[in-house]
Structures are given as structure tokens and as C-alpha cells.
Amino acid sequence: MSNRPLRIAMVAPPWFELPPRAYGGIEAMCADLTDALVARGHDVTLIAAGRNGTRAQRMLRTYDVPQGPRLGEPLPEVWHTAAAGRLLDDLDVDVVHDHTLAGPLLARGRSVPTVVTTHGPLDGEPGDYYRQLGDSVHLVAISESQRSQALDLNWAGTVHNALRASDFPYRRDKEDWVFFLGRCTPDKGMHLAIDAALAAGREIKLAAKCSEPAEQAYFEAEIKPRLGRGVEWLGEVTGEHKKHLLARARCLLFPLQWEEPFGMVMIEAMVCGTPVVTLRRGSVPEVVLDGVTGLVRDNAAELPDAVEAVGSIDSRDCRNHVIEHFQPDTMAAGYEAVYRKVIAATTTAPAPLVPAPRREDMLPVA
Template sequence: MVAPPWFELPPRGYGGIEAMCADLTDALVARGHDVTLVAAGRNGTRAHRMLRTYDVPQGPRLGEPLPEVLHAAATGRLLDDLDVDVVHDHTLAGPLLARGRSIPTVVTTHGPLEGEPGEYYRHLGDSVHLVAISESQRSQAPDLNWAGTVHNALRASDFPYRRDKEDWVFFLGRCTPDKGMHLAIDAARAAGREIKLAAKCSEPAERAYFEAEIEPRLGPGVEWLGEVTGERKKRLLARAHCLLFPLQWEEPFGMVMIEAMVCGTPVVTLRRGSVPEVVVDGVTGLVREHVAELPEAIDAAGALDPRDCRNHVIEHFQPDTMAAGYEAVYRRVLSAAPSPAPLTGAVPTRADMAPVA
């Protein structure tokens, strides 16, 4: 399991890919697999062994190319000494080395695939086996070498459930135009409700958006919290009347939606990206076509049952479900490998499973 070098596993704050890697690693170990983790910083997972590329995660250098490239080079050297069945890579640069090894490489595509990202994976061809995190993401580039689609997940037991909600609405995400924070403020005001805003706002582009679109909208009924993480984030999600998520792009997945629902909080959002795969309209949230429809949806969200929201996540977005999906991918890839692999044939039930990863 090759994680990015930016944050430790699991991350203490920001780090959605790292959180997913940690949950998947733990779930695979719980299902009987022997997992070696390649990452940076401390190991907070149940992996049988961890191989570090950096003693300190490189989060402050996020966006620079060299940490990612060095991480990939170190991973390639470490893999020379390992006896594994599958390499599962979650980095951007790491898949460049897949063509030079006989071990199959599975790559989860965590970001958008339009433009250059899609071209990148096209050049990699069949040297990697790609896994989408939603059918929406996969539809952006159906010609790539896909091995499957597996939704992200979270551990429901890590999140509080609260049935009784407060009157304010919540925005949680990054401070970027594609998340639509300015539209969330406008919709909350139109609905006559207070809104609390929690967002990462540290990069130059994020600060520029904040100064242009958010700061002028601050005032009565609009509370800026900045970046919130950990238990505070979870308490806010559980208390809110709804999560307001007016997406302005084709979001590949949107972890914040399942984080809200598992707390019993419905999601009011627009029909973009993976939303129809994640939110059950009229049950766990309200999915609208146009921004102008959001104020009415905010009011209507109070009629939804918080227990339905949580149960939907427990049923569809738990780490064990995610791990089962990746097991099927690993077996499919191994059965198609040109050289004999230790595991072949149809995807078995859990009772039939033997360690593969």
C-alpha cells in the first residue's frame, strides 16, 4: 500500500487520501491480509510493517514536485526487497515505475480525469490497473485501463450520531470556487438561516477566493471558523440542520457528504459529479438542479430522518465494504497476470479468502 508523502496515516487533520489509505489498510488486515505500508511519518495503521520514505510528512511542501518524485524513487527501491502479490499505489508519480516491474500495480485515481490527468493515465496504458472512486469519475475517461470502481468509505464508529439538530446550516470543504462556498452563504441567507463556514484557506489561490467572494459576505448570520478538524469537525457535522454543498464541478467523490450523513445530518447539494451515487434524494439529502432551488431544500431537509442518513453510510460506505471491492480488483488483476499468480479464478466469498495484499 503506497500512500502519498504529504500526511501521516491516519492524518490528524486535512488529508482525505491518507485517511482512505489508513482505513483500507486496517480493513484488509482485519480480513486476513498481510499489508506492507509505504508512507511518511508515523504509522497509525494496523499494517504488518511500514517502510518510511520520509521521517516527517511533507505537507508544508504540498504542491512541490520533488517530494512526490523522491517518494516514488524510494518506493521503487524498497519494492526491490519485498515479496508481494500486488502494489496498490495512491500517488501521482509512483505509477511511472509500474512498467519496470512484474508485480501488478493497482492505482486509485483520486482526482479529476479531464485534460492532462487523463492523458497521463493514457500514456501509462496497461502498465497500471486503474480503480475509479465513482462511476461519474470513470465516465470522464471511459477509455482508460479500468479494473473496477470502488467507493471511498469511513468508520461509522468514529463519528457521533445526533438526532436533534440545531437551526444553522454548515459548509465544510476547501476555500475554492468549485466548492461553492459563496453560493452556500447566499442560499442560507435566502432561507433565513445562519451558516457556519469551515474551510482550509492556506494556499494563495484559496486566500484570493476568500478575499474576493467570502470576506465581503461575512456579517450577521455568517460565521467564519477557518479550518476545523478532528472531534470539533465531527461535533459541528452532528449538530447542523444540514450540510450545504453547492458543488460547481464534477466532484469525483466528496468525503464530506458521507461524513455528514453518518452523523445523521442530511446533505443539500446540486446534481454534480458523484452526488447521485452518494446521496439518496429525498432520504439522506436533497439533490437539486439549480442554485435557486437550494433555499427551499434547506427548509425541507428538516423533514428527513437522521437515522436513515446514518444507516445509508453504514450499509454502503464502510471500510469492510471498500476492502471487499478492492479484494475483487486484486484478484481480477492477478488472474489476468501473464505469469502464474498465487491467487486466480472467480472472486470468492470472505470465507474463501486467503491473504493476497
């Protein structure tokens, strides 16, 4: 088992195809991980919605069309889980790797281990949910910061997310404006990014998904009043357009207001040679090397000076940091180690002791 190729069932969420054409961070991670595992010689069966753009040896489809327009509704996720469970019943695999929220509910009835990547925050109900699952699932954190939020969960490892550096352009010479890229939500701190850029005397371009009611409400309350001279709203940008904006910007300005579990946008910027100016929240110290690939500050009042000072960061250090630490093969090696660990634990674990029934509990046979 320590050397032979593994048979892996990869269960993706139902919202976007793999790889996603636009928004879909979890789906992008699943696609990169699938391709890297296949490149390492493993047999991967992908269970997902829509088309298959990965190198998985086979795909079992739940929905013909991804359910992105229904994101936030419970039924597509539950239906997808039921369909995936039925498909998994007929598969001969060594391990199931589930990236959905509802899917782990079926893990308790399987003979093979289920690995679950915790893609979101773990405070409050999400952490309590995984506690209810107990040791029926083997959890993988995407950062040590995320894992520290709930040390009591059944952790099998920590594996950082990754991206393919070759998919992103590198540009050494930067233009004199700063960039915000993320969701249009208060926890990403877009309003603080605008204030910091203007205080630093720099123009800022804003690119964000703004389709859900809560996102639109935040935009109307905090962003729209700040638009005007020096503040350009681009809306949601994707594909090559997004990558070239990242490569051109003086820096990515990312004033987080929550404990970010990972933050893919930070490594997307750095691989383009663009440093990150951000706050010390969540996974930031694990992702950005302060003074080398960006500037990490403790409060928003320090951001304008950081925008000025970021010009001293060498763009080559930014890209090399991502290549050394956040490539898909590195991520796949981390998950492979987790798979082998939980498979070994499952196959060597002794059968649970079942006490013999007491005489008074036994019913006579008719």
C-alpha cells in the same frame, strides 16, 4: 489464489501521516483501507511518510516527517516515488496499490501488477497522463461518474470511498443553522452556500482549509465580503470538533460547481445523521439518496427552498445509508476483488510474441 491471503504493498502520498491528524482525505482512505485489509486476513506493507497509525504488519518509511507544508511542490512527490521504488525492489508481494501521482511511472518495470486509485479529476492532462501509462497500471475509480469521464482508460473496477461509522457521533436533534465544510475554492461553491443560507433565513457556519495562495485569493474576493451577521467563519476545523459540528447542523450545504469524483464530506455528514443539500454534479447521485438522505437540486436558485424542506429527512436514514454502503470492509472487499482479478490476469496472460529477427537485421559476431 482465489482464497489465500494476499501480500499487498500500499503506497501512500508523502504529505500527511496515516491516519492524518487533520486535512488529508487520501491518507485517511489509505489508513482505513489498510486496516480493513488486515482485518480480512491480508498482509499489508505500508510505504508512507511519518508515523504509522495503521494496523499494517510493517511500515517502510520514506520521509521521517510528512511533507504537508510543501504540498504543491513537485520534488517531495518525486523523491518519495524514487524511495518507494527502491523499497519495493526488495519486497515479495502479490500486488502494489499506489495512491500517488508519480508512483505509477515505475509500474512498467514490475513483474507484479500495480493498482492505482484515481483520486482526482480525469479531464484534460490527468486523463492523458493515465493514457500514457496504458496497461502498465490497473485503474480503480472512486465513482462511476469519475470513470465515465474517461471510459477508454485501463479500468479494473470502481470502489467507493468509506469511513468508520463508529468514529463519528450520531445526533438526531439538530440545531437551526447550516454548515459548509470543504476547501476554500470556487469549485466547492462556498459563496453560493452563504447566499442560499441567508436567502433561507438560516445562519451558516463555514469551515474550510484556506492556506494556499489560490484559496486565500478566493476567500478575499468572494467570502470575506459576505461575512457578517448570520455568517460565521471558523477556518479549518479538524478531529472531534469537526465531527460534532457535522452532527449538530441542520444540514450540510454543499453547492458543488464541478464534477466531484466522490466527496468524503457528504458521507461524513450523513453518518452523523445530518442530511446533505447539494447540486446534481459528479458523484452526488451515487452518494446521496435524494429525498432520503438529503436533497439534490439542479441549480443554485433551488437551494434556499431545499434548506427549508430538509427538515423532513430522517437522521436515522442518513446514518444507516452510510453503514450499509460506505464502510471500510465494503471498500476493502471491493479492492480485494480488484487485486485478485488483476493478479489472475497477470499470471495467466501469455507471453508477448516477439518476431524472429530478419537475416538482414542480424549483425555478424566478431
